[in-house]
Amino acid sequence: MLEEKYGMPFEDFYEIVESLQEHKLVERGFDWDEIYEDFSKWVDAALKLGKLKKADERWVKVFP
Structure with missing residues (x-):
């Protein structure tokens, strides 16, 4: 479902979620x-923290 909706493999989302957790989302104002x-x-949240960008209707991971 996530892959179809966002055009990104679930493994990529999982990696982003782990990264967002490391950024202490609650302290940054996210519920x-x-x-x-x-x-x-x-x-x-990933977009606001610069972990994702949208490219041609697909989401692309952004690495520092």
């Missing part, structure tokens, strides 16, 4: 429970 319930909010 942890709310994000966990709705994966699209992980995408929003």
